[in-house]
Amino acid sequence: xxxxxxxxxIGTLPGPIIGVIxxxxxxxxxxxxxxxxxIVLGLIGISIMLFARRGLWGLxxxxxxxxxxxxxxxxxxPRKHAQS
Numbered sequence: 876x877x878x879x880x881x882x883x884x885i886g887t888l889p890g891p892i893i894g895v896i897x898x899x900x901x902x903x904x905x906x907x908x909x910x911x912x913x914i915v916l917g918l919i920g921i922s923i924m925l926f927a928r929r930g931l932w933g934l935x936x937x938x939x940x941x942x943x944x945x946x947x948x949x950x951x952x953p954r955k956h957a958q959s
Contacts, residue, residue: 878894878898878916878920879891879894879895879897879898880894880930881894881920881923881924881930882894882897882898882919882920882923882930882931883895883897883930883931883932884929884930884931884932884933885929885930886929887929887930887932887933887944888944889932889943889944890930890931890932890933893930893931893932894930894931897931898916901915901916901919
């Protein structure tokens, strides 16, 4: 679960979805290689944490400017009170 979230992007909604797709694809591709599968997953996780700190989805949004389903909320503006 943590691997999926780190790969896709922590703090985003599409990030874990991307992480599941990548994890499933890697699991299918590398399942015949035994323990090498776990080593490759570890290396991919470490490289994503070092070079794409916001995950694959964060890397995508930084490069394209497209942000689907943003989770950031802006603080409400303070109301101006009528002076009596």
